[in-house]
Amino acid sequence: MRRRWAAAVSATALLTASLLVGSASPAHAxxxxxxxxxxxxxxxxxxxxxxxxxxxxxxxxxxNPMWGxxxxxxxxxxxxxxxxxxxxxxxxxxxxxxxx
Numbered sequence: 001m002r003r004r005w006a007a008a009v010s011a012t013a014l015l016t017a018s019l020l021v022g023s024a025s026p027a028h029a030x031x032x033x034x035x036x037x038x039x040x041x042x043x044x045x046x047x048x049x050x051x052x053x054x055x056x057x058x059x060x061x062x063x064n065p066m067w068g069x070x071x072x073x074x075x076x077x078x079x080x081x082x083x084x085x086x087x088x089x090x091x092x093x094x095x096x097x098x099x100x
Contacts, residue, residue, distance in 0.1 A: 030098040031079050038094055044084040045074070045096045053099045056083040060092035073097065 031047035031054045038044075045056035056074035074083035076099060 030100055034096050034098070036094050036096050038091060041087050041089075041091075042084055043072075043074075043087055043091060043094045044082050046082045047079050047096070047098075050079060051100075053078055054083060055097045055099070056085055057095045057097050058085055058087045058091050058093065060087065060090045062089040064089075 029050045029052065031052050032050040033048035034045060034054060035047075036043065036045040036056060043056055043058040045054060047054050053076040055076045057072070058074075059069065059071045062068070062070040070087075070089060072085045072087055074085045077083045
């Protein structure tokens with residue numbers, strides 16, 4: 001009787017574990033089809049595919065030289081949305097930070 005009970009508990013545990021592994025959620029993929037552009041002092045980015053979020057990143061020289069090199073990140077937004085920053089100076093680099 002004890003062996004049957006142990007076998008039943010073991011089989012139930014194995015079945016439960018296989019169901020949990022089999023029903024795991026799919027892994028998130030980083031956004032795809034991303035572009036970054038600049039119009040005047042405004043730097044923007046948008047991604048058209050994938051999942052997750054993205055944010056625009058800009059760096060360069062602030063209009064006030066006392067501030068030295070300056071970095072700005074835009075808000076994290078989903079696929080299809082635009083992330084923008086109004087950079088107060090000369091943009092030397094613009095890019096996108098991708099999040100899963």
